[in-house]
Amino acid sequence: MFERPLFLAWILWYALKRLLKPRFKSRDALLKWQQKKIARHLKRLSKKSAFVKQSIQQSTSITGWPTMDKRQMMQYFNQLNTAQLDREEAIALALAAEQSRNFAPTLKGLTVGLSSGTSGERGLFVVSLRERAQWVVYVLATLLPLKPKRQKVAFFLRANSNLYESVKSSFFNFKFFDIKNNIQSLITDLQFFQPDVLVAPASILLHLAQRREASMLQISPKRIISVAEVLEKPDEDYISKAFSLPVYQAYQCTEGFLASTCSEGSLHFHEDIIQVEKQYTDSSNTRFYPVVTDFERFTQPILRYLLNDLIVINPEPCSCGSIFLRISHIEGRADDVFEFENQKKLFPDTLRQFVYALNEAPQDYRLIQTSHRHIDVFVADTSEKALAAIQIAFRSFLNAHALSNVDFKLYNYLPTQDQDQKVRRIKRAIVSNPKASD
Numbered sequence: 001m002f003e004r005p006l007f008l009a010w011i012l013w014y015a016l017k018r019l020l021k022p023r024f025k026s027r028d029a030l031l032k033w034q035q036k037k038i039a040r041h042l043k044r045l046s047k048k049s050a051f052v053k054q055s056i057q058q059s060t061s062i063t064g065w066p067t068m069d070k071r072q073m074m075q076y077f078n079q080l081n082t083a084q085l086d087r088e089e090a091i092a093l094a095l096a097a098e099q100s101r102n103f104a105p106t107l108k109g110l111t112v113g114l115s116s117g118t119s120g121e122r123g124l125f126v127v128s129l130r131e132r133a134q135w136v137v138y139v140l141a142t143l144l145p146l147k148p149k150r151q152k153v154a155f156f157l158r159a160n161s162n163l164y165e166s167v168k169s170s171f172f173n174f175k176f177f178d179i180k181n182n183i184q185s186l187i188t189d190l191q192f193f194q195p196d197v198l199v200a201p202a203s204i205l206l207h208l209a210q211r212r213e214a215s216m217l218q219i220s221p222k223r224i225i226s227v228a229e230v231l232e233k234p235d236e237d238y239i240s241k242a243f244s245l246p247v248y249q250a251y252q253c254t255e256g257f258l259a260s261t262c263s264e265g266s267l268h269f270h271e272d273i274i275q276v277e278k279q280y281t282d283s284s285n286t287r288f289y290p291v292v293t294d295f296e297r298f299t300q301p302i303l304r305y306l307l308n309d310l311i312v313i314n315p316e317p318c319s320c321g322s323i324f325l326r327i328s329h330i331e332g333r334a335d336d337v338f339e340f341e342n343q344k345k346l347f348p349d350t351l352r353q354f355v356y357a358l359n360e361a362p363q364d365y366r367l368i369q370t371s372h373r374h375i376d377v378f379v380a381d382t383s384e385k386a387l388a389a390i391q392i393a394f395r396s397f398l399n400a401h402a403l404s405n406v407d408f409k410l411y412n413y414l415p416t417q418d419q420d421q422k423v424r425r426i427k428r429a430i431v432s433n434p435k436a437s438d
């Protein structure tokens with residue numbers, strides 16, 4: 001019964017902290033400040049987390065620690081968390097909440113949830129009341145326009161959780177749209193709700209934009225925020241045009257709220273709450289997997305956590321004045337990189353460029369690698385003439401990438417997909433690291 005006043009008190013505390021947030025003159029000053037924050041954070045964690053205590057004994061500097069991925073995070077869950085939570089118990093609770101679509105229950109007062117996970121492995125996340133308050137303040141401050149009038153926020157998600165419900169306040173009226181439901185009834189509800197702010201995965205935003213263009217949906221949101229899926233540039237342009245608004249992005253996952261769009265339309269990492277190390281994929285030093293250390297998350301520490309997302313950096317300074325790392329775009333996931341024999345690879349951007357460069361670009365497409373020597377190419381609503389052109393163009397594209405031994409099949413329809421699955425236009429449907437033959 002004391003939860004709500006306590007929650008509001010934490011919100012006030014973090015809102016104040018945000019007002020007094022440190023300003024950094026240079027990247028050097030920022031990185032030094034981060035080191036101090038991390039050292040202090042580890043000291044506090046070592047008193048409650050067996051994992052951190054042990055790691056510090058092996059290396060006092062976190063840079064000497066091995067990186068951790070989702071699998072290891074789950075493996076060490078019990079030793080890592082600072083609330084003596086048991087993994088199996090937490091998973092059982094999160095699954096029960098998902099099945100009943102009742103997201104209220106908590107474990108020892110903590111919010112527990114499962115990330116949607118694309119590769120079969122699902123991540124477990126745990127946050128405290130205090131961390132929820134902090135998250136709310138951060139989301140409000142970075143993404144939502146604070147207006148005197150109460151804002152209505154429509155949130156399309158695959159799973160609700162206490163974390164998201166938290167944003168309900170005197171400033172915001174927050175409505176959750178469960179993507180598992182029938183799309184027509186969701187649209188009817190959305191039309192009735194008339195949101196000021198629309199938050200949804202890119203594929204849903206695209207769908208809503210198409211309906212609006214066809215005068216089948218009459219809503220006029222004042223802000224649009226894309227979450228959870230890769231936002232491709234042509235889609236961003238289409239959505240933006242349909243609603244006459246820029247599309248904001250929130251790069252948010254189990255591991256935290258990592259980046260958001262600034263006033264000038266650039267996506268910046270939140271380097272005031274996380275440290276980002278770059279694990280480059282090639283020598284060009286523009287594309288990397290982020291290794292994240294969160295120096296605020298206490299219940300479930302995120303330490304040198306290797307993310308599966310491919311980030312392309314924009315090295316130019318942003319006109320908004322922020323010195324935080326600027327993201328050109330999120331290219332996709334490690335699982336989306338096509339892998340062939342002899343270590344040959346095709347990155348999602350390369351494949352996308354092929355599609356965009358076609359004379360008659362298809363309405364929609366899927367590229368699915370089904371073996372180390374085969375790709376299925378699906379295009380929607382394409383004329384016979386355009387199909388023939390794609391057939392020739394894709395062959396020469398593969399040859400140009402020294403993949404003449406790779407074949408493909410072209411289909412003039414899109415593969416069916418469950419509505420509650422993330423849309424991945426480019427997908428590797430085989431395991432990593434090919435051997436000499438299939």
Ligand SMILES: [Zn+2]
Pocket residue numbers: 262263264265266268318319320321322
């Ligand atoms: Zn900026």
